[in-house]
Amino acid sequence: MRPWLRAHLKRYRLPYLTGIALTFVVSGLNLVSPLISGTIVDRVIVGGEKGLLWGLLGLMIGAIVAKSLIRYGYQMLFEHVSQDTIRACREELFAKLQRMDFGYYDRTKTGDLMAHMTGDIDAIRHFIAWVVYQCLENGVVFLAAVAALFFVNWKLTLVMLAVTPFIARSTIGLSKEVKPTFSAIREQFSRLNSVVQENIAGNRVVRALAREDYEIGKFQAENEAFRQRNVESAAVWAKYIPPIEFFSGLLPVMLILAGGVMIIRGELTIGQLVTFNGLVWAINQPLRMAGWLVNDIQRYGAASDRLDRLYRLESVLDERPGAVSPAAVKGRVEFRHVSFSYGDERVLEDLSFVAESGQTIGILGPTGSGKSSIGRLLCRFYDRTSGEILLDGVDVRDYDLDCLRAQVGVTMQDVFLFSDTIEGNMAFGRPEASLEEVLRASELANAHEFAKELPEGYDTIIGERGVGLSGGQRQRVALARLLLKAPPVMILDDTTSAVDIETEERIQESIKALRGRHTMFIIAHRLSSIMHADQILVIKGGRIVERGTHEELRRLGGYYEDVFRHQTGAGALAPSEPARAEGAARG
Amino acid sequence: MARNKYDIDEDLSQEFDAKSVRRMLGYLAPHRRRVAVAVLLMIVASLVSLLGPYLFKVAIDDCIPRKDVRLLAVLAAVLVAAQAVNALCLKIRIKVMNDIGQGVVYEIRTDIFERLQKLPFSYFDSRPHGKILIRVVNYVNSLSDLLSNGIINLVTDLFSLVFTIAFMLVIDVRLTLICMAGLPVLAAAVLSLKKRQRLAWQDMSRKQSNLNAYLHEALSGAKITQSFARADENQRIFSRLGGMWRDSWLKAVANLFLIWPVIEIISVLGVCLVYVSGIVWLKGITVGILVAFIGYVWRFWTPIQTIGNFYSSLVQAAAYLERIFETIDEPAGIEDAPGALALPAAEGRVEFRDVSFSYEPGRPILRDLSFVAEPGSSTAIVGPTGAGKTTIVNLLSRFYTPDSGSILVDGRDIQGVTIESLRRQTGVMLQDSFLFAGTIMDNIRYGRLDAGDDEVIRASKAVRAHEFIESLSAGYDTAVNERGIRLSMGQRQLISFARALLADPSILILDEATSSVDTETERAIQKGLGELLKGRTSFVIAHRLSTIRNADRILFVDRGRIVEAGTHEELTAKRGAYYGLYASMRSFD
Known part of the structure; x- marks a missing residue:
């Protein structure tokens, strides 16, 4: 048994062992009614002792009522223990997954994780609730029966046990061969999960491109493979289970043949033979069950191997011992010769800059130049490859992670909202915030206007990822979410790209009002978003190629000036119109 | 639209009833023959197993007293043969039952997945995705055992019950009737339990669904959770939902497991009744009859116990099946009209005639909208966020159906053409730039599956994606996924732009296609766009003036109307709403 499972199971040792003890009581009680039944036939019906009838029937009813109630009791005990155990495992894994680094999430499919957290965990539940006690029960019954038979006649017992090596061989064969098939089933289950999950998440793209048939084809392939894996697994049972059944079925044969011969030779009495015959099921049944139990054990083994992988996960961002967690930071940010590679791609190269507390830093640059990575490194979603990132003069790696992220907030380009109410989404970072505070943040983000118009206002539930809202509305909810939390350092990554210009202007006003109190990084393509910044960095190919204020950069006549000229209409597209007459569209 | 979130139980629109059972059995119908084979094999096997006690009796009564070792050996040989037959039956049965079970699961899952492909956006928008996922994958899985082993055991048990009753009737009618007196009591007990069991399992499946929905969202949104340092709060929610599932599960099994004590207690009372009546009350029952009859009484109750077993898995499965059937029966909302024809290669004339639309009654999004876009023309749609711009193009692709009015492509009402043919010709580049797990090449090719590599590359060159793709270490073979950061938002947009373009539609809709793309790249795309749009009717939704200004026609939409x-020249000269927007851009300096 895996250490993680054992640790949880240990806490329920008492109820679990009680349950197992009760199963033995029930096995004992199982013998009672055939015994009474036999006695009634022998003594009451054949022997004519009618006076015994009522007592015997009362005994039988009592035994069965007791048995069925005890059985109900231990079944519930096992259910309790197994539910509590898997709940503990699930919560432990959930806690672990919640703290995995972003790199892990970049590599891992949600569908895979869902398969782990549902199917694999259920296999553990089945193991605890059923397999363990079945093994014990069958084992004890088998050993008890063998001991009893040895006592009656050891020779015949040995003869009968002659079949066990064959059964053992098949069981071992099954055990070895079936495990890979279960692993294959579990893996295929993951793939199936991922295909369906992706199809649901990407349903808009599928519809837009009329790719339904293609998706069905893709799904069918995984669905068919899943069926195949199951059929393959069944083929292994079909190979080993029948021989096990056959050899255990030989027990009565051995009994008749060897027992008969021994009686003829005078080594055994008929009474002893009948005793053997009465106990043959107690040997037979466990041996037949052995195959199926091994099967279930291996099913559990395959699932727990997979869960092991989750348990072994280590976030690459593990905190250093003695991490600091100040209540509030001033917000001075410094990058010293920072480089960052993602896989084998160099994203940032030797980046150095300082943002004094309360300053606004604008960041501009081509698509894919590494702008967003600056924020990600500052929040420690990833770790820089070399150099130093300091917050208030302390390396970000020396902060307690939760504390760091409480101090540095970011709105991400890819807006993720939860299927919750608008209010719930805005209060995500501060669940205890009052409605007034939520409304204030919403107004700052210019979300109030549309939010109050929704059918149920702030109580309107929005779909997963906020799919019911337009792109601009989503961005504003995400912005309100950050503004409500209002950490000392804020990174606004392309926060208003899908917002119309008038709204964007109002949002800029709100953001300007925060200057001086919060250190802000604004990443944008629209110059109107960043032109008032204290310092503007132009990032190209992972390096800072230009830096300065709006005026300085315009005078420089480089990338910034070029973008400016284009956005104010002086670019190549509208040579006919005078630059001054143009508004500042965004690119 | 009633929206659902992780901690709201789902309503059930479809109850499990006799019709659902028939429907479930319908999935077995194609496997009729194999079911029959499996049942037959089980009967053979159980007959063979009856041989053992009989041969044992022969051995004790005949062979041993006569010291006949040869006969003993013959008996043993017969038994060995019987066991071999039994093992063979078992081998075939394992295979057959598994084939059936997996086959049925495969078909149900296909049905539910195919239905999902027909469901409208609103279906996916109005509930957590985890709740949909669990129906397709987990719920269906839990049916396989019921549909193979469960049903075959049921049939076999019914057979053996009938046989047993027949034997009992032959022995003594009165005793048989007394023995069966327990059955109505059992039926009454089961019926009185049924409602509670059903409700408890339904509740369990809802709680399970809630937990899964939350889990799914928490995993998809793990990055947001971390950036807001909210893991502890999430852990509390997860724990609360997990606790609710655990409680509902325990309550459900507590109800379900009651069936066993009930059957056992009724059965022992029934057996006692037979003893008492046979021995004390009834006259004319001989010892032989009684002994023989009692041998069958227990056998009578064994199949009933296994039928009880089937019943309890049916109760569990019902809670899942009703969800599955509910999904399969979910109205598609938008379907091909009867007799719909494929839209022939479109020239691309688009006309909206008095189109009104609302997502929810009483909240109109578009009001009596009319306009015409000539073939090959470009139309820019501008206006404040939430004005209904995206809705207009969504209606054109028939993602939704207008409440009134009509939309015509080349003079044909789009309600009368097949959805597939319409969407193939109306390429939409969505705001949501979703990428599938796979290579960049695969993702672009998703637009047109038979496109060659060179065509893919041409499309990416056209949208200026080629350069950055080439700069990646694995180029077009770089693996990407749903929301990984390997690509920036702007790069994702370029890829989905290339994907839409590769589909070569005659009507191209660009909804914020390049909002996260930098100015330089955007300018480069603009330069090439003229070429790309040649011969295509295009609709562009954008906030960028450069994109808007070049359009043949600009529609300014506000509150669902074309204002x-x-x-561009006409509208600026007019000094109206568009000019206002334009002027606000000027305040930039």
């Missing part, structure tokens, strides 16, 4: 329409 102004015309070219």
Whole structure:
């Protein structure tokens, strides 16, 4: 048994062992009614002792009522223990997954994780609730029966046990061969999960491109493979289970043949033979069950191997011992010769800059130049490859992670909202915030206007990822979410790209009002978003190629000036119109 | 639209009833023959197993007293043969039952997945995705055992019950009737339990669904959780939902497991009744009859116990099946009209005639909207966020159906053409730039599956994606996924732009296609766009003036109406709403 499972199971040792003890009581009680039944036939019906009838029937009813109630009791005990155990495992894994680094999430499919957290965990539940006690029960019954038979006649017992090596061989064969098939089933289950999950998440793209048939084809392939894996697994049972059944079925044969011969030779009495015959099921049944139990054990083994992988996960961002967690930071940010590679791609190269507390830093640059990575490194979603990132003069790696992220907030380009109410989404970072505070943040983000118009206002539930809202509305909810939390350092990554210009202007006003109190990084393509910044960095190919204020950069006549000229209409597209007459569209 | 979130139990629109059972059995119908084979094999096997006690009796009564070792050996040989037959039956049965079970699961899952492909956006928008996922994958899985082993055991048990009753009737009618007196009591007990069991399992499946929905969202949104340092709060929610599932599960099994004590207690009372009546009350029952009859009484109750077993898995499965059937029966909302024809290769004339639309009654999004876009023309749709711009193009692709009015492509009402043919010709580049797990090449090719590599590359060159793709270490073979950061938002947009373009539609809709793309790249795309749009009717939703200004026609939409329409020059000269927008851009300096 895996250490993680054992640790949880240990806490329920008492109820679990009680349950197992009760199963033995029930096995004992199982013998009672055939015994009474036999006695009634022998003594009451054949022997004519009618006076015994009522007592015997009362005994039988009592035994069965007791048995069925005890059985109900231990079944519930096992259910309790197994539910509590898997709940503990699930919560432990959930806690672990919640703290995995972003790199892990970049590599891992949600569908895979869902398969782990549902199917694999259920296999553990089945193991605890059923397999363990079945093994014990069958084992004890088998050993008890063998001991009893040895006592009656050891020779015949040995003869009968002659079949066990064959059964053992098949069981071992099954055990070895079936495990890979279960692993294959579990893996295929993951793939199936991922295909369906992706199809649901990407349903808009599928519809837009009329790719339904293609998706069905893709799904069918995984669905068919899943069926195949199951059929393959069944083929292994079909190979080993029948021989096990056959050899255990030989027990009565051995009994008749060897027992008969021994009686003829005078080594055994008929009474002893009948005793053997009465106990043959107690040997037979466990041996037949052995195959199926091994099967279930291996099913559990395959699932727990997979869960092991989750348990072994280590976030690459593990905190250093003695991490600091100040209540509030001033917000001075410094990058010293920072480089960052993602896989084998160099994203940032030797980046150095300082943002004094309360300053606004604008960041501009081509698509894919590494702008967003600056924020990600500052929040420690990833770790820089070399150099130093300091917050208030302390390396970000020396902060307690939760504390760091409480101090540095970011709105991400890819807006993720939860299927919750608008209010719930805005209060995500501060669940205890009052409605007034939520409304204030919403107004700052210019979300109030549309939010109050929704059918149920702030109580309107929005779909997963906020799919019911337009792109601009989503961005504003995400912005309100950050503004409500209002950490000392804020990174606004392309926060208003899908917002119309008038709204964007109002949002800029709100953001300007925060200057001086919060250190802000604004990443944008629209110059109107960043032109008032204290310092503007132009990032190209992972390096800072230009830096300065709006005026300085315009005078420089480089990338910034070029973008400016284009956005104010002086670019190549509208040579006919005078630059001054143009508004500042965004690119 | 009633929306659902992780901690709201789902309503059930479809109850499990006799019709659902028939429907479930319908999935077995194609496997009729194999079911029959499996049942037959089980009967053979159980007959063979009856041989053992009989041979044992022969051995004790005949062979041993006569010291006949040869006969003993013959008996043993017969038994060995019987066991071999039994093992063979078992081998075939394992295979057959598994084939059936997996086959049925495969078909149900296919049905539910195919239905999902027909469901409208609103279905996916109005509930957590985890709740949909669990129906397709987990719920269906839990049916396989019921549909193979469960049903075959049921049939076999019914057979053996009938046989047993027949034997009992032959022995003594009165005793048989007394023995069966327990059955109505059992039926009454089961019926009185049924409702509670059903409700408890339904509740369990809801709680399970809630937990899964939350888990799914928490995993998809793990990055947001971390950036807001909210893991502890999430852990509390997860724990609360997990606790609710655990409680509902325990309550459900507590109800379900009651069936066993009930059957056992009724059965022992029934057996006692037979003893008492046979021995004390009834006259004319001989010892032989009684002994023989009692041998069958227990056998009578064994199949009933296994039928009880089937019943309890049916109760569990019902809670899942009703969800599955509910999904399969979910109205598609938008379907091909009867007799719909494929839209022939479109020239691309688009007309909206008095189109009104609302997502929810009483909240109109579009009001009596009319306009015409000539083939090959470009139309820019501008207006404040939430004005209904995206809705207009969504209606054109028939993602939704207008409440009134009609939309025509080349003079044909789009309600009368097949959805597939319409969407193939109306390429939409969505705001949501979703990428599938796979290579960049695969993702672009998703637009047109038979496109060659060179065509893919041409499309990416056209949208200026080629350069950055080439700069990646694995180029077009770089693996990407749903929301990984390997690509920036702007790069994702370029890829989905290339994907839409590769589909080569005659009507191209660009909804914020390049909002996260930098100015330089955007300018480069603009330069090439003229070429790309040649011969295509295009609709562009954008906030960028450069994109808007070049359009043949600009529609200014506000609160669901077209407020102004015309070219950039006409509209600026008019000094109306568009000019206001334009002026606000000027305040930039």
